[in-house]
Amino acid sequence: MNAGVLQVGGELIASRRAGAYHHLTLVAPGVAELAAPGQFVALAVGGATSATLLRRCFSIHRVTPSGTYGGTVDVVVAARGAGTRWLTSLRVHDPVDVVGPLGRPFPLPTEPVPCVLVGGGYGSAPLFWLAEVLRERGCPVEMVLGAASEDRLFGVLQARRSADGVTVTTDDGSAGHRGWVSDVLGDVVDRLGAGVVYACGPMGMLRSVTEVASAHGAVAQVAVEESMACGIGVCMTCVLPVRGGDGVTRMVRSCVGGPVFRGDRVRWDAIGDGVTRVPEDALGAPHPGGH
Amino acid sequence: MNAGVLQVGGELIASRRAGAYHHLTLVAPGVAELAAPGQFVALAVGGATSATLLRRCFSIHRVTPSGTYGGTVDVVVAARGAGTRWLTSLRVHDPVDVVGPLGRPFPLPTEPVPCVLVGGGYGSAPLFWLAEVLRERGCPVEMVLGAASEDRLFGVLQARRSADGVTVTTDDGSAGHRGWVSDVLGDVVDRLGAGVVYACGPMGMLRSVTEVASAHGAVAQVAVEESMACGIGVCMTCVLPVRGGDGVTRMVRSCVGGPVFRGDRVRWDAIGDGVTRVPEDALGAPHPGGH
Amino acid sequence: MVDMRTVLAGTTLPNPVMTASGCAANGTELNRFFPVAELGAFVTKTVMRDPRSGRPTPRMAETPSGMLNSIGLQGPGIDAFCEHDLPWLEQQGARVVVSVAGNTAEEFGEVVQRLVGSPAWGCVVGVEANISCPNVANRGLVFACDPVSSERVVRIVRARVPAEVPVLAKLTPDVTDIVTIAGAALGAGADALTMVNTLLGIVIDTDLLRPRLAGVTGGLSGPAIRPVAVRAIWQVTAAMRSGTLPTAPVVGVGGVRTGTDALELVAAGASAVQVGTATFNDPSAPRRVLTELEAEAARHGVERFADLVGIAHERMVRP
Amino acid sequence: MVDMRTVLAGTTLPNPVMTASGCAANGTELNRFFPVAELGAFVTKTVMRDPRSGRPTPRMAETPSGMLNSIGLQGPGIDAFCEHDLPWLEQQGARVVVSVAGNTAEEFGEVVQRLVGSPAWGCVVGVEANISCPNVANRGLVFACDPVSSERVVRIVRARVPAEVPVLAKLTPDVTDIVTIAGAALGAGADALTMVNTLLGIVIDTDLLRPRLAGVTGGLSGPAIRPVAVRAIWQVTAAMRSGTLPTAPVVGVGGVRTGTDALELVAAGASAVQVGTATFNDPSAPRRVLTELEAEAARHGVERFADLVGIAHERMVRP
Numbered sequence A, B: 001m002n003a004g005v006l007q008v009g010g011e012l013i014a015s016r017r018a019g020a021y022h023h024l025t026l027v028a029p030g031v032a033e034l035a036a037p038g039q040f041v042a043l044a045v046g047g048a049t050s051a052t053l054l055r056r057c058f059s060i061h062r063v064t065p066s067g068t069y070g071g072t073v074d075v076v077v078a079a080r081g082a083g084t085r086w087l088t089s090l091r092v093h094d095p096v097d098v099v100g101p102l103g104r105p106f107p108l109p110t111e112p113v114p115c116v117l118v119g120g121g122y123g124s125a126p127l128f129w130l131a132e133v134l135r136e137r138g139c140p141v142e143m144v145l146g147a148a149s150e151d152r153l154f155g156v157l158q159a160r161r162s163a164d165g166v167t168v169t170t171d172d173g174s175a176g177h178r179g180w181v182s183d184v185l186g187d188v189v190d191r192l193g194a195g196v197v198y199a200c201g202p203m204g205m206l207r208s209v210t211e212v213a214s215a216h217g218a219v220a221q222v223a224v225e226e227s228m229a230c231g232i233g234v235c236m237t238c239v240l241p242v243r244g245g246d247g248v249t250r251m252v253r254s255c256v257g258g259p260v261f262r263g264d265r266v267r268w269d270a271i272g273d274g275v276t277r278v279p280e281d282a283l284g285a286p287h288p289g290g291h
Numbered sequence C, D: 001m002v003d004m005r006t007v008l009a010g011t012t013l014p015n016p017v018m019t020a021s022g023c024a025a026n027g028t029e030l031n032r033f034f035p036v037a038e039l040g041a042f043v044t045k046t047v048m049r050d051p052r053s054g055r056p057t058p059r060m061a062e063t064p065s066g067m068l069n070s071i072g073l074q075g076p077g078i079d080a081f082c083e084h085d086l087p088w089l090e091q092q093g094a095r096v097v098v099s100v101a102g103n104t105a106e107e108f109g110e111v112v113q114r115l116v117g118s119p120a121w122g123c124v125v126g127v128e129a130n131i132s133c134p135n136v137a138n139r140g141l142v143f144a145c146d147p148v149s150s151e152r153v154v155r156i157v158r159a160r161v162p163a164e165v166p167v168l169a170k171l172t173p174d175v176t177d178i179v180t181i182a183g184a185a186l187g188a189g190a191d192a193l194t195m196v197n198t199l200l201g202i203v204i205d206t207d208l209l210r211p212r213l214a215g216v217t218g219g220l221s222g223p224a225i226r227p228v229a230v231r232a233i234w235q236v237t238a239a240m241r242s243g244t245l246p247t248a249p250v251v252g253v254g255g256v257r258t259g260t261d262a263l264e265l266v267a268a269g270a271s272a273v274q275v276g277t278a279t280f281n282d283p284s285a286p287r288r289v290l291t292e293l294e295a296e297a298a299r300h301g302v303e304r305f306a307d308l309v310g311i312a313h314e315r316m317v318r319p
């Protein structure tokens, strides 16, 4: 059965440090062929005796549909908790169970409009492949990469190959402009006359990117990162409030309805302080005196 | 603090197949120096994300108090459940947390009496070291090794070096005599005029060894294998009924009171069908209408 | 080949493996990994009368060998369910157990009434009354914590479901005496019992020093709770075998990840088994568990799956 | 350096980490790995009046991130305990919480009476009434499942323990409403509550198709149950904070393996924390948890450990 997604017993064939991150290459036959930029994979962690049952999700950095090993998928992993530490301590030839590709990819413009791609931290991982696809379609592409500090930037050199221009920001000024991507984004959009801003990174950044893009006449397409238990649409843990084409706000699963959303559709007003509330006007929101 | 037992972060430095078993060598500085034949180690399994919390216990096969790597401990592991499968799939240089040496060793005779050492399956693992120690003390030593089939015998070649005579039995006759160790043991004891029979293996075998030894005028010292949750004497899961010097039967922890017991002290009448009952005459046994 | 059929209060299912409510959505997503019609039955996400947004996020926390969830019964409401979800399942040829709930006992009845009127009703092989959801902020009360409320809900549901379709009551393990609740549900007409729902739990975020779930409490599920599920099934089955409770099939759920896990629940008394949280680890888990359970039945040399149901009560060692 | 002292109903302990009853025997074994006197308190294996053989074996089964045990309160009886175990602990300079139980409420009283008369009584900083052991075959009844029996036991124990030594009541989570049981124990004079004991569980041996434990049921412990322990502590603490229950210290236990695990229980309301099953994985676990908890307190920048107790109730996000 193949409905655009596969579960395959993969194998790690390369693992290397990249600044604060680990860049992993996995053999995952079939997944590469189906994937598009913006989609993600869900990896099982911990092995046969694992107490960590839930899969970990990672944006697909790039794919190599065929080659010596069969199709491979690359991901960029920040080691944080138990699962990402396990993944980043794997050795070459260790098995990794892969489900993917998952989620909706970045929608591509039908016309060759200029685009700006904004990545925060490891959020830049899916953007290089996106840049290549956009340029193949004739879109001029610039990138804006930001992070807390230089070691948390991912892919600056690669960006210079994949894009027509690159702007770098760091919170501490250790590389590029001191400050946030949103500080420089408006100028880039204006200079390029960009029609679309693609962004991937922390929620706060996605919100500012959306605001800046709107203010400068561009559409924001943002890839969100919500806590996911299943990644495949069956658990309802990964929801966020999104206004639909009909104007109605629903709690939408970001793993199947996203992770890419139009920024101006996301109800940023409900998101903050590590919590996403249900807006009072959302479909089926609890109303005073009981549901 | 050192009270004859250590907890050390060890490292696997060799892992090889030995018939149906895996023979592992662990660096475990300090443990080797404290150990005596019949003691065991308790190994943590499953790594940092493990759902298997309890340690697995293994007889110490041999020790090398110093050497290139510092002290090492060898164990022989039959892969059965989750923990032993994890251990046997480790690769060289993987870390293994070791607690040991644990339990009471085989008591050594004060006089150079002839001894027979009986091993069932991997139960032979601790006997070669014991044989060497006994021979150093001038005891003539013969070994009887039994198993279900040839691949489940451990250390037949080694036995020929460690002992003055070796008899092999297999249930299916694939090596040595067809039958059980208890079928041949009586003759060996008589021929050697053995004063002590040391045995390690399944409970059923230990029971027959005890009976044969008694019938032929020898004392049986048996190393039992009870399910253990802690291995260090704090959980009370590993008990079995043993008659004390005072004639009173108590439920004794086999991890600290054993694993080696005098065979004629063990209440075999309470043990069978995978269950060990509390004999009615045991200290604190539930009495009708009571407890 | 072992005969894997199982009988659920009159309805015969081709095999005893089901999804668990809320762990498989309404089928379209899992159908990408295996045909959901191959399962003994597909259990839908609990549906209520009105559309529900569910709770704020974070809605989940991973726990050792399990997870905590606080979805808050997000769903489209019974009308949308009958219009979209049920017909799709019928089209696949799935046998469907519809999980229903209400904020009040009467609302359970309304949901069932609309369900029974659905054009796709024909694919429904059971109605599971989720009287045990601890997530709904119903003044903290859970129906299945109290025999009287349990009885009321089951009576209303049973009255509205046509006689030939079994009603399952889904119980929570968070009670002092599950046998009493089981008795209340059976007394009110439940044809079968589904055991167990999640255990109430809390995880604290040790960086923020506050509950990790926005809704504070959540339901604990996964292999961590399997011994509790087996115990609940055992107790209720033992009460049935001793005549304390009327005999009825038990559907086991809680911590099943493999065929041997499923066999644990079956040997304790379950006539069918649902696979929940394990699906998040392995999207094919329900289908795989079926294959593995079949292999286990063959290994034990039984001719019929039914011979394994409750077998541990007979093989128990008496001291 | 964070001030790690904690106050247990009048008694000040140098730090809040203890062993859990039954997971550390009576000290000699663990003392080979670390000095037990370094712990806030050492909690002994539950002792009863007479020597007890405990249950047949197998007495344990490993479960995902936990284990099941059915020891059956094996022990030497209170007289041998007072003669050998308590004096040894006193010699080490340990602060001791003695866990006691009885087959009847009166027997609890007898045990306490003999304990109080022991020459080594001076090292006792608390008496923990284990009213929640699910392993004792006392017609299936567990004291702590019923408010009336809980009250009776606690009243008898409190009456026999000198006023300056706190009495802790140890509760089971296997109840519909733990706040009611907590209220009963406090009403009867308990100075503190220990929460939680094990959850009742069963594991089936899928080779033999019978319960793995000779005693059929056992107590589930370990990290698997931590969310349930945190929830119980949270609920009782919330009831105290809202005035529904009188305020009293809570000693948290259940699934603590690391300092952050301990912090979860503390932030939910525990003034002290016991380490049980984790000790089987790591014999130094109680001592290590203390070091790690100290580091956590320092990381959060508090001056006193006490500032962390129940802090999650204040930081909770209100929707």
Ligand SMILES: Cc1cc2nc3c(=O)[nH]c(=O)nc-3n(C[C@H](O)[C@H](O)[C@H](O)COP(=O)(O)OP(=O)(O)OC[C@H]3O[C@@H](n4cnc5c(N)ncnc54)[C@H](O)[C@@H]3O)c2cc1C
Pocket (backbone or CB within 6 Å): A040, A054, A055, A056, A057, A058, A059, A060, A075, A076, A077, A078, A079, A080, A081, A082, A083, A084, A085, A122, A125, A224, A225, A226, A227, A228, A229, A259, C061, C062
């Ligand atoms: C669509 C998507 C794409 C992502 N891409 C990347 C990427 O390219 N590189 C990268 O390093 N990280 C990425 N993340 C975040 C990554 O999934 C989490 O960092 C990771 O799951 C944390 O696992 P852990 O074991 O370190 O943490 P733990 O705290 O042990 O995780 C516990 C549980 O929470 C979930 N969880 C925790 N944090 C997150 C999170 N931020 N997002 C989703 N689930 C979470 C985990 O999946 C797990 O189930 C992405 C997340 C999503 C949803």
Ligand SMILES: Cc1cc2nc3c(=O)[nH]c(=O)nc-3n(C[C@H](O)[C@H](O)[C@H](O)COP(=O)(O)OP(=O)(O)OC[C@H]3O[C@@H](n4cnc5c(N)ncnc54)[C@H](O)[C@@H]3O)c2cc1C
Pocket (backbone or CB within 6 Å): B040, B054, B055, B056, B057, B058, B059, B060, B075, B076, B077, B078, B079, B080, B081, B082, B083, B084, B085, B122, B125, B224, B225, B226, B227, B228, B229, B259, D061, D062
């Ligand atoms: C003193 C002693 C010496 C031993 N020496 C050896 C040896 O040299 N080689 C060898 O292969 N095995 C030995 N064993 C048995 C070995 O400990 C078990 O086979 C192993 O623990 C099973 O682990 P598992 O992960 O395969 O099984 P699982 O079934 O996953 O184990 C589950 C739990 O049960 C315990 N357990 C299960 N079976 C046993 C058992 N037979 N004995 C003790 N605990 C058990 C485990 O420790 C674990 O806690 C010895 C046991 C003891 C008590």
Ligand SMILES: Cc1cc2nc3c(=O)[nH]c(=O)nc-3n(C[C@H](O)[C@H](O)[C@H](O)COP(=O)(O)O)c2cc1C
Pocket (backbone or CB within 6 Å): A235, A236, C020, C021, C022, C023, C045, C046, C069, C071, C073, C099, C130, C133, C170, C196, C197, C198, C219, C220, C221, C222, C223, C225, C253, C254, C255, C256, C274, C275, C276, C277, C278
């Ligand atoms: C994310 C999630 C959502 C759930 N939603 C429901 C639900 O809507 N209705 C219900 O009866 N049970 C629900 N449950 C409980 C499961 O159906 C099942 O009873 C429980 O998770 C135990 O099984 P498991 O350990 O196999 O997951 C849910 C469980 C999870 C994990």
Ligand SMILES: Cc1cc2nc3c(=O)[nH]c(=O)nc-3n(C[C@H](O)[C@H](O)[C@H](O)COP(=O)(O)O)c2cc1C
Pocket (backbone or CB within 6 Å): B235, B236, D020, D021, D022, D023, D045, D046, D069, D071, D073, D099, D130, D133, D170, D196, D197, D198, D219, D220, D221, D222, D223, D225, D253, D254, D255, D256, D274, D275, D276, D277, D278
């Ligand atoms: C092997 C074992 C024996 C136990 N014996 C007792 C006991 O005698 N008295 C008691 O109050 N609790 C007993 N308990 C329960 C623990 O004290 C503790 O409440 C429970 O295990 C939860 O904590 P944990 O998850 O840290 O183990 C025992 C637990 C285990 C695992």
Ligand code: FES
Pocket (backbone or CB within 6 Å): A227, A228, A229, A230, A231, A232, A233, A234, A235, A236, A237, A238, A239, A253, A254, A255, A256
């Ligand atoms: S992560 Fe499960 S529905 Fe999205």
Ligand code: FES
Pocket (backbone or CB within 6 Å): B227, B228, B229, B230, B231, B232, B233, B234, B235, B236, B237, B238, B239, B253, B254, B255, B256
């Ligand atoms: S294994 Fe714990 S006391 Fe022996």
